[in-house]
Structure formats: structure tokens, C-alpha cells
Amino acid sequence: MTSVVILGYGNVGKHLCSGFHKASDVTVKQVYNRKSIRLTSEVKEIPFTTDLTALETADVYIIAIPDDAIASFSEGIPLKDALVVHTSGSVPMEILADKNRKGVFYPLQTFSKASKVDFADIPICIEAEKPSDLQLLRKLGNALSKKVVEISSEERAKLHLSAVFVNNFVNHLYYMSEAYLNENHIDFDLLKPLIAETARKMEHLTPTKAQTGPAKRNDQKTIEKHLKLMGPSPMATLYKQFTDAIQRTTKSKSN
Amino acid sequence: MTSVVILGYGNVGKHLCSGFHKASDVTVKQVYNRKSIRLTSEVKEIPFTTDLTALETADVYIIAIPDDAIASFSEGIPLKDALVVHTSGSVPMEILADKNRKGVFYPLQTFSKASKVDFADIPICIEAEKPSDLQLLRKLGNALSKKVVEISSEERAKLHLSAVFVNNFVNHLYYMSEAYLNENHIDFDLLKPLIAETARKMEHLTPTKAQTGPAKRNDQKTIEKHLKLMGPSPMATLYKQFTDAIQRTTKSKSN
Numbered sequence: 001m002t003s004v005v006i007l008g009y010g011n012v013g014k015h016l017c018s019g020f021h022k023a024s025d026v027t028v029k030q031v032y033n034r035k036s037i038r039l040t041s042e043v044k045e046i047p048f049t050t051d052l053t054a055l056e057t058a059d060v061y062i063i064a065i066p067d068d069a070i071a072s073f074s075e076g077i078p079l080k081d082a083l084v085v086h087t088s089g090s091v092p093m094e095i096l097a098d099k100n101r102k103g104v105f106y107p108l109q110t111f112s113k114a115s116k117v118d119f120a121d122i123p124i125c126i127e128a129e130k131p132s133d134l135q136l137l138r139k140l141g142n143a144l145s146k147k148v149v150e151i152s153s154e155e156r157a158k159l160h161l162s163a164v165f166v167n168n169f170v171n172h173l174y175y176m177s178e179a180y181l182n183e184n185h186i187d188f189d190l191l192k193p194l195i196a197e198t199a200r201k202m203e204h205l206t207p208t209k210a211q212t213g214p215a216k217r218n219d220q221k222t223i224e225k226h227l228k229l230m231g232p233s234p235m236a237t238l239y240k241q242f243t244d245a246i247q248r249t250t251k252s253k254s255n
Numbered sequence: 256m257t258s259v260v261i262l263g264y265g266n267v268g269k270h271l272c273s274g275f276h277k278a279s280d281v282t283v284k285q286v287y288n289r290k291s292i293r294l295t296s297e298v299k300e301i302p303f304t305t306d307l308t309a310l311e312t313a314d315v316y317i318i319a320i321p322d323d324a325i326a327s328f329s330e331g332i333p334l335k336d337a338l339v340v341h342t343s344g345s346v347p348m349e350i351l352a353d354k355n356r357k358g359v360f361y362p363l364q365t366f367s368k369a370s371k372v373d374f375a376d377i378p379i380c381i382e383a384e385k386p387s388d389l390q391l392l393r394k395l396g397n398a399l400s401k402k403v404v405e406i407s408s409e410e411r412a413k414l415h416l417s418a419v420f421v422n423n424f425v426n427h428l429y430y431m432s433e434a435y436l437n438e439n440h441i442d443f444d445l446l447k448p449l450i451a452e453t454a455r456k457m458e459h460l461t462p463t464k465a466q467t468g469p470a471k472r473n474d475q476k477t478i479e480k481h482l483k484l485m486g487p488s489p490m491a492t493l494y495k496q497f498t499d500a501i502q503r504t505t506k507s508k509s510n
Contacts, residue, residue: 090477123445158439161481162432167453168468169497170425175462177417184413190378191421198422199454207430213423222345226416242424
């Protein structure tokens with residue numbers, strides 16, 4: 001049985017807490033949060049504190065707070081030689097305070113309050129200074145997920161950057177389409193099956209194989225029509241850039 | 256029972272043919288293709304021809320060929336006053352030859368050879384000159400899908416443009432991430448659960464509500480870190496643009 005204390009009860013902390021609580025070989029001994037909050041009903045029996053000096057003893061302390069606050073927060077933890085890990089994609093492990101054993105436990109997923117999370121399919125990227133800690137984190141990861149991988153801080157930063165492209169930027173493309181269709185009184189819901197299928201294709205196709213559309217087939221007539229429809233606008237600028245980028249890619253593949 | 260002839264056996268024609276063949280109240284009377292091809296085994300009993308002068312009589316003739324070829328192809332169909340529709344998102348209805356009744360039957364989805372298609376959830380956008388033809392196309396659409404909507408050529412062009420953003424451009428973001436991770440010897444598969452969840456969120460959240468990430472929370476430190484990681488590159492240029500665009504949007508929302 002591995003025992004953990006969750007430090008921070010935001011989106012990630014909340015989902016980790018529920019996930020560990022359900023796992024058979026993990027005990028969540030305590031949840032800490034700066035401000036007093038109510039734990040969700042499924043985990044309401046877990047002891048809660050707002051007092052860092054009242055931390056329970058545990059195998060792993062998991063910091064789940066905003067990136068900027070991790071370094072100073074880890075300094076303020078009144079423990080010594082405990083295993084303290086953070087859950088951030090973009091923050092290096094070494095930023096953690098030297099007085100404790102350092103590690104990272106990064107679930108590569110987007111968490112929101114509204115959505116339930118099934119950890120089974122979420123890759124957990126782990127890192128630790130000591131091999132025995134890495135082993136402990138691997139065990140902890142396996143309690144949640146089928147996929148636990150050792151990833152260095154440098155690789156994790158690159159993964160996180162890529163995650164920004166396939167999540168944040170993809171979502172902004174959804175946003176632009178929605179705004180454009182709303183302006184034109186056309187129902188955004190009509191695009192939802194296409195949005196779902198575009199992502200689903202990644203289960204069995206590479207992005208290169210999945211690419212279709214006017215840019216890919218160099219259909220200048222449709223491209224011109226689209227640019228005329230949008231007029232000069234930030235949307236049109238982005239359209240041109242993607243079109244150029246897709247055409248560059250397609251050309252370099254066929255050469 | 257509605258009878259159809261499918262003109263063109265590419266991706267769209269093939270999927271429509273299989274879809275109609277399975278539907279209880281539609282008969283596919285014939286498939287035409289410019290070149291001789293083999294029909295997929297599930298529809299192999301459907302009569303096939305490469306001879307436009309040998310077309311069977313049917314309620315609806317469905318053109319499923321490349322956009323550029325639709326106009327001249329429709330001129331070449333040796334019929335009069337038949338209902339001839341095309342399946343393109345970006346081509347106006349009026350481009351069809353005047354000698355026949357015009358219509359559009361546009362399934363809003365991305366089709367590829369490899370993937371099976373379930374038409375039930377695919378919006379079918381229909382258009383026709385005559386109300387009775389519109390009714391016929393609605394019936395035909397309902398035989399495949401739960402969602403059949405009347406959409407004008409102008410609206411359809413705008414829908415198609417938006418589809419390019421949420422499909423072609425989204426897929427290119429997948430491509431860029433894959434290329435970047437491959438260069439850095441990191442497994443692209445790690446991003447797949449995130450790709451799936453990003454799309455799945457659209458089932459119950461608006462893009463505005465679903466937006467997260469460094470740009471959204473104005474996390475300059477992470478943004479700088481990301482730009483440094485990429486160095487000067489087309490990827491970095493796109494990163495800056497998306498970041499600016501997301502920040503513009505977020506600001507205008509909070510004002």
C-alpha cells in the first residue's frame with residue numbers, strides 16, 4: 001500500500017485525489033489546500049488541512065498547484081528527506097527544494113471541473129532523482145494508468161509544448177469556427193461529428209495519411225473561394241499560413 | 256422506396272453506396288465510374304457501368320466526383336429533367352447543368368478509404384430548386400442519418416470553410432506535433448489520449464469554456480520557455496500567432 005498526501009485541490013489535485021481514492025493499493029492520507037475548501041462527496045472522509053505544519057506522514061507528497069508557485073511552495077514544506085513531486089508538464093524537476101527527495105508525476109491530459117476522468121488511458125510521465133523513488137512513482141502510476149513512462153525534464157517540456165499544439169491551439173481552431181458560424185447564423189453543432197472523427201482518425205492513421213482538403217490537393221479554386229469568403233481578417237491570415245504549411249509538407253513528402 | 260444512381264466511386268461515392276445499400280428504403284440501381292473498378296464485396300451485386308449513355312432510370316442521380324469536374328460532368332449526363340445532385344461542400348448548386356433538376360446532398364464528414372463510416376451521426380446538408388425535390392432529398396437523407404438540414408449554397412460554402420479549420424488545420428497541428436516529437440525521439444502516442452479528450456470536450460463544452468493553457472492564463476514564463484525550446488522556426492511563428500489570438504479572445508471576453 002502506497003500512501004500519498006495531495007498538496008493543492010485545484011483541477012489536477014481533485015482528479016488525482018479521486019483517482020487514487022478509487023485505486024486499490026493507494027491511500028490518500030490527507031489533502032492540503034491553501035484555502036479551506038470542501039472535498040467532493042466521494043472523497044469526503046479524507047482528512048483535510050490548510051496547515052502545512054500539520055502534514056501527515058506519507059510515502060509521496062504530490063504538489064498540484066500553479067506552475068509559478070511550485071518552487072517557493074516546495075521550500076515552505078516543513079519536511080526533510082521526504083519524496084516530494086510536482087505534477088507540471090513544463091516545470092523542471094530540479095526547481096523543487098533540495099531538502100526533500102525530488103520527483104515528477106505528470107498526467108498528460110487536460111482536466112476540467114465538469115468532465116469525469118478515466119485515468120486508465122492517461123499516460124503518466126514520471127521522473128525522480130533516486131532509482132528507488134522512480135520505482136515508487138512507477139507503482140503509484142500503475143495504480144492509476146496502463147501507461148507509465150519515465151521522461152526527463154527536458155523531454156517533458158517538449159511533450160508539454162506539443163500538448164499545447166494538439167490541445168490549446170486545436171481548441172482555438174474550434175473557437176474560430178464557432179465564432180465564424182455564429183456570425184453567419186449557422187449551427188456549430190453541424191461540425192461536431194467532423195471534430196470527433198478528425199481526432200478518432202489518430203487512433204489508426206498518421207497525421208500525414210489523415211490529411212485531406214484543398215491545401216493538400218492544391219485546389220487553388222477552392223482556396224481562392226475561401227479567402228474571398230473571409231475577406232481580410234485574422235482568420236484569413238491563419239488560413240493562408242496553414243495552407244502554405246500543408247502545401248510545403250505535402251511537397252516535401254512527394255519529392 | 257427511393258432509387259438512386261451513384262456517379263463516381265471514389266471515397267464519398269463508395270461510402271454513400273454502402274450506406275444506401277444498407278438502408279431499408281433506398282435502392283442503389285447502378286454505380287457509374289469513369290474507369291472500370293471493382294465494387295466492394297458488400298455491394299458487388301449492384302450493376303456497374305463506365306458508359307454514361309447506359310444509365311438506369313432512378314429518382315436521384317448523385318454525383319460524387321472531384322469539385323472541379325462537377326460542372327462539365329453534369330453537362331455530359333444524357334438525361335433531361337432528372338434530379339441530379341452533387342455531394343460537394345464548396346460547389347454552388349447552380350453550377351449543375353440546367354437541363355436537369357438541381358440539388359445538393361452534402362454529408363458533412365471526412366471520408367477515408369480505411370475508416371468505416373456510420374452515417375447515423377453525420378449531418379446531411381441538402382438543397383434543391385424545387386420543394387418536391389427537397390422533400391425527396393430529405394427522405395433520402397433520413398434513410399442514412401438522424402440529422403438532415405436544409406442549407407443554402409452560400410451557407411454550405413461557409414460550413415465547408417469552417418470544416419477546413421476543424422479538420423484540415425487541426426490535423427496539421429497533429430502533424431507538426433508528431434514531426435517535432437519524432438525529431439526529439441519522443442513517442443507521439445503519448446499525446447493520443449489528449450487528442451481524443453480535446454475533441455470529446457466539444458460534446459458538452461463550448462470552445463471558450465474548454466480553452467486552457469499558458470496563452471489563456473497569460474503565463475508569460477511558460478510561453479517564453481516554449482519559444483526558446485522551438486527557436487526561430489515556422490512552428491514558433493504559428494505558436495506566437497495562436498498565443499496572441501487566444502489572448503485577444505480571452506481579453507475581449509473578460510472586458
